Amino acid sequence: MVDRAVPAVWFLSGNMLDPAVMFADVQAPSGYARELCDWLAGPAPADLPTVAGRLAERITDAGPGPLILVGHSAGGVLAMLVTLRLPGRVDGLLLCNTGAHMAGQRNADMPDRVRDQFGPDLAEEFIGRCHDRPLKPAAREALIRYALSGDPRRYLDAFVSIRQIDLRPELAKIRCPAVVAYGKMDRVRLLSHAQELAAGIPGSQLVACDSGHCSPLEDPGPVQEALALLATRISSRPEQPHR
Numbered sequence: 222m223v224d225r226a227v228p229a230v231w232f233l234s235g236n237m238l239d240p241a242v243m244f245a246d247v248q249a250p251s252g253y254a255r256e257l258c259d260w261l262a263g264p265a266p267a268d269l270p271t272v273a274g275r276l277a278e279r280i281t282d283a284g285p286g287p288l289i290l291v292g293h294s295a296g297g298v299l300a301m302l303v304t305l306r307l308p309g310r311v312d313g314l315l316l317c318n319t320g321a322h323m324a325g326q327r328n329a330d331m332p333d334r335v336r337d338q339f340g341p342d343l344a345e346e347f348i349g350r351c352h353d354r355p356l357k358p359a360a361r362e363a364l365i366r367y368a369l370s371g372d373p374r375r376y377l378d379a380f381v382s383i384r385q386i387d388l389r390p391e392l393a394k395i396r397c398p399a400v401v402a403y404g405k406m407d408r409v410r411l412l413s414h415a416q417e418l419a420a421g422i423p424g425s426q427l428v429a430c431d432s433g434h435c436s437p438l439e440d441p442g443p444v445q446e447a448l449a450l451l452a453t454r455i456s457s458r459p460e461q462p463h464r
Contacts, residue, residue, distance in 0.1 A: 235294025
């Protein structure tokens with residue numbers, strides 16, 4: 222557990238994706254501790270509301286301290302759910318390749334395929350559709366290895382539950398500084414999803430990445446810059462007590 226007495230950044234990747242690979246080239250800002258949250262490695266079930274509750278408990282137990290949540294895809298939905306559960310405890314949000322709901326999202330076939338066809342072919346196809354350009358072989362192999370090493374029942378929990386979530390009515394309740402990053406060539410999430418988030422979260426900013434669905438891995442520069450911007454915005458705010 223990272224000591225929350227110092228500022229911290231928690232990184233949450235998308236479903237079936239290894240956070241160590243996804244965020245390999247995105248570092249925490251100076252003065253911030255860095256934690257990769259492998260939420261899929263926890264106990265069953267792994268539906269997103271249950272996992273968000275576990276993460277919220279960890280934040281509460283760890284004590285006060287500035288915290289930025291960086292969430293990619295399903296990890297972005299988790300980051301928003303946690304922020305809504307703990308008003309005033311999350312100081313910044315960086316939401317990558319995600320949205321408030323699933324209408325129009327292009328992985329609609331995944332629940333049935335994980336249930337009925339989970340294996341190497343599906344893992345390779347899933348990793349392929351998440352990226353616009355060929356990955357370095359080591360990164361691709363690591364992502365496939367991680368996906369195959371996990372429990373498909375947890376993946377299914379996450380894929381099914383995210384389709385039941387619609388955060389549009391709740392977005393205005395997110396009051397911390399937020400940045401929404403999207404991939405210009407994302408084939409999974411639409412630009413409209415990112416625009417909707419940026420419009421719905423007060424004061425948030427929209428950032429374009431030269432990437433497909435996995436912006437932190439494919440084009441980490443804008444993501445890193447957005448994270449630094451969040452840290453600057455947080456440090457420049459008047460001191461506020463954490464509840």
